[in-house]
Amino acid sequence: MAELVTLVVLLAAMVIAVPVAKRFGFGAPLGYLAAGLAVGPAGLGLVINVSAISHASELGVVMLLFLIGLELRPARLWVMRKSVLGLGGAQVAITGAVIAGLCGWGLGLGWPTAVVLGFGLALSSTAMALPMMAERGLLANQSGRNAFSVLLFQDLAIIPAVALLPLLGKGSVPQADGPWLAVGKAAAAVAVVLIGGRYLLRPIFRAVDRAGAPEIFTATALLIVIGTAVLIQEAGLSMSLGAFMAGVLLSDSEYRHEVQADIEPFEGLLLGLFFVSVGMGANIPALLQKPVYFLGLALALLAVKALAMLVLARIAGVPWAGAMRMATVLSQGGEFGFVLFGLAVTGGTMAGEQASAAMLVVTLSMLATPFLFAAEERWLAPRLLAAKPKRSFDAMPDDNPRIIICGFGRVGQVVGRVLRMRGIPFTALEQSAAQVDFVRKFGSQAYYGDPARVELLRAAGADKAEVLVVALEDMEQSLRVVEVAKRHFPNLTIFARARNRRHVHHLMDRGVTHIVRETFDSSLRLTGDVLRQMGLAEGEVTRTLDTFRVHDERTLIRQHAVHNDEAKLIQSSRDAAAELLSLFEADRDDGVDGEAGSEAKA
Template identity: 55%
Template structure:
C-alpha cells in the first residue's frame, strides 16, 4: 500500500506540476493543486494526510539546513538589526491586528492572542521556494523576507513555552516554572549545539571523507540534519531551526559545497512532497459548506498582513515596489500555524469548528501568494510599457551596427572609432543610453531584435553587426532576427559561456567570441610568467591551449545534446591536453 501511495504522489506531481509551470503559475502552486486533487477532499486516493505531512516536513528541515550553509556566522551577525528590527515589527503589529480581529469576532482573549500570533507567521518553505524560483531571493524584498522569516522561527520558541500560562493550567508557581524552565533548557541546548558544531562537526566530517566512500558522505550529511532536528524535537522546538543552526555552523567550512550537493536531491523531493501534503490538508468540504466565512478569513488575513508589511517596509525606507513585493511574499499563513492550531484546540481555547475554518484559510492563503505575484508582474509590465519611451529615430547609414553598448560593446566601439570606422550603436537600456550620452557618445535607444529598427539602421546595407548583448535570450532573439531578415549581414556575436556559444553556432552566427575566454587566457599567461616560465614559453602554452579548446568546441557542438558524450569529451580534452604538454616538454631543451 505504501508503494502504491508513493506512485500516486509521484504521478500527481509529474502530471500537474509541469502543467502549472507551463501556464506560468510556478511549481509550488502545482504541488498544492496536486495535493488537493489526490487528498481526502478530492479524489480520495490518499487518506492519511497527517502521516504524509510529518514525513514531508523533513523537506523543510533540509531546506533550512541548505539556507544555513549559505550564511556564514559573521554574515548572520551582521543581519541581526534587520532580523530583530523588521521581524519583531512584523510579528508584533500583525499579531495584534489579527488578534484584535479574532477577539471582535467572538474568540476569548487568550485564544484570540494565540490565533493572532499563529496567523502572523508566514511559510518559510513556501516563500523561499517561490522567491527562489523567481530568482528574487537576493533582491531587496527577498533579503527582507528572509530576515523576517528567520525572526518568526525564533519567535515561535517562547510562544510555545508560554501557551500553558495562557491556558491557566497547573497550580501556582508550577504553572510559571514550566515555561521558564523550557526556555532555559532551549537556551542551554542551542548553546551546546553551537559548541558541538565548532568542536566536533568538522573533524568528524574530515574523518568520514577520509574513507573515500561517497555514500558515507551523504549519510553523514543526513545524520547531521536528522540529529539536530531530533535534538530540537526532544525539547519541543522547531526541528527546522536546529537544522538551520547546524547549517550556519558549517557555512564557513571547506566542506560546505559538498554538504549542499549531498543534501540537494533529498531536499527537492521531500519539499515537493511537503507542498503536496499541504494541498491535501485543504478540506474542500468546509469550503463548499461555508464559502463566505472561508473567503472572508482568507481576504482578511492576506489584506491585514500585506498592509502591515507594506507600512513596515516603507518605514524601513524600502522603495514602494520592494515594499509591495515584500507585502505580497509574506501575506500568507504558514505551516507552523497548523501546529499552534492543534495546541490551542487541545487546550480548549478555540473550538474545532473554528480551527477547521482557519486550516483551510491558511492553505488557501498559500495558494493565493503565487497568483498575487503573477498579478504584480503583469501590473509592473503594463506600467513599464506605458512609461516606455519611443525608440529613437535612426537617420544614419554605417557599415557596422553594434547591438548592445555595455562594457563589451563599448570596447568594440572605441577600437572602431580609433580606426575611423563609423558604426551605429543600439542599446535597449534607457539608463545606459542616458548615461553614455552625458559623456558625448552617439547612441540610439532601441531593441536590436526588432526588424523595423534594424531596417531603420540600414542593416540591409551594412557589412557587419556585432551582437554584444549581455542577456542570453535577447542575444539569441537578435541573431535570429538578423539571420531571418538580413542573411547577407555578417554576425560577430558575444557568447557568455559554452552553451550560449553552441546556440549561436546553431543559429548561424559567423564569428563567436566567448566574453571571458581571452581575458582568462591572458590571466593564465601572466600567472605562468609570475611563476618563472619564460614569456615565450608562456605565450606558446596559452596558444596551444587556445587552439586545442577552439577545436574541441567545434567538435562538441555536434554532440551538444548528449550530456554523457559531452562529459566523455571533456575528460578526453583534459587528457589530450596533458599529453600535448608532456610531449612538448620532452622536446624542449633542458
C-alpha cells in the first residue's frame, strides 16, 4: 500500500510541475527536478526512500540511449565519426583536464580524485540536453547535430573510464578480478551483444510477430533493452552502453519503427522519474550550510564548460549562434557523473563527502541549465542570428530575363527546370548561401541574396521583367517579397506559392491573384488514384474531383472576407462542408444519367 501511495505522490507532482515549467518556457526536465525537490526529503518529505526510486529511474536513461541507437544506423555513425571523435573527444579531453587542474591546484585535492572529478564533471546530461533541443526543433540543424555528437562521445567515453577506474584506487580494486581481466570481460560482453544482436534479434522478433500478440511484442522489446543493459552492466560497463548497442543493431531492421513506438512511452515516463529522483536526492542541508560555496562551484562548472565548448565549436566552424546554443545546452553536469562518483567511492578514489558534494554541484548545474537555455533562446540567439555576417548578394547578369524566381528550393527548381527546357531565360534568387552552392554543383544557376531587399530585385532586373515567381517556403518571407514587389515594381505579374489556406488569404490581402497551393493538386491526384482503386469509373472520378476543386476554390475566395474572424471562419467552414455534402448527394441522386453522359463525352 505504501508503494502505491508513493507512486500516486510522484505522478501527482509530475503532472503539476511539468506543465507549469513548460508553460513558462523552461522545458520538462526542470519541471521534473522541481517535482523531486518538492516531494523529497528536503521538501515536503512525502517520499523518503530515494535510493529505491533512483535505481528504477535509471531505466529511463537506458531507454533514452536505446532510442538514440535506433536513430543511428551504422552507416550514419560512420558519417558522424569526425564530429563524434573530433569535437566530442576534444570536449571531454580539454574540459576534463581544465576541471581536473582546477580541482587539484585550486581546491587542493589529490590527483586521483581530481582526475575522477575532471572526467565526471566534463560529461553533460544526455537526458536533459536532448529533450531541451528537441522541444525547440534544434536537433536537425548543425548545432543540434554537433551537440548530439559530443553527447554520444561522452556516453561512449564512460566505458573505458569505468573499466580503468580501479587503477586510480588507493591500493585496492573493487572487483575480485584484476583491472585488465575486467577489461577483457567487458570486451567479451560487447562481442556477445554484437554477435548475438547481428544474428538473433531479427529471428526473435519474427517469431514473436507471427504469434500475433502485440503485448508480447512489447514485452520482447523491453526484454531486449533491459536484458542487454543488464548483461553489459554485469561485465562492469554502463547499462546505457548495452541499450545503445541494442538500438544500433536494430536500427536497420524492419521492426525498428514498431519497437520505437513500443518503447517511447516507457522512456518518457521513466526519464521523467530519473529527473525526479535527481531532485529528491539533492543534498539541500549541505547547500543551506554553505550556499555561497556550492552555488559558486556550480556557476564555475557552468562557466568553464560553456567557455570550453564555445571555443571548440568556433574552431570547428560552427557559427556564433550555434556555438552559443551548444555551450549553453552542454554546460551542466550529467547523469553518468553520478555513476562514476559512486564507483569512485567504492574503489577508494573519492571520499563519500567529496562524491556527495560533487553530486550536489551537478544537480545545481542541472537546475540552472533550463533557465540559462531559455534565456539564451529568447534574448541571445535572435540577436546572434540577426547579426550573423552575410555575404553580399551575387552580381546579376545583364541579360534582363523576363522571369524572376524568388526561392530556388524544391518548388522553384521545378519551375526553373521547365523554363530552361523551353529556352525561356530567368533569374533565380535564393537567400540560403548553402542552397545556392548546392544547386550550382549540379549545373543550376542561382544567385545569393535576400529577395525581400528592393536593391536585390532591382539588380536582378525586376523593373524590366514581366513575371515574379514567389516560391519561398517561409510564409512571412514570401509576404515581404510580395509587398516589396507590389510597392516598387507594379509592372510585375506575381505568381505565388502558398503553404496553406491562411497563406492564400494573406496573399489575397496583398492583391495577388495567381496563387497555387503547393499540396492541393498533388492531393487531388492522390485522391483520384485512390478512387480508381476503389472501383469508380474514370468519368465519376473526374466529376468528383472537379466538383471538389470548384467548390473548394469558391469557398477559399468566400472565406477571404472573414479570415481574420475565427468564429466566422469556423462557421463558414462548417457551412461549406454541408454544402459540399449536399452537392455530392445531389450528384448521387442523378448518378446514372450523369455517368452515362460523362461516358458518352469520353
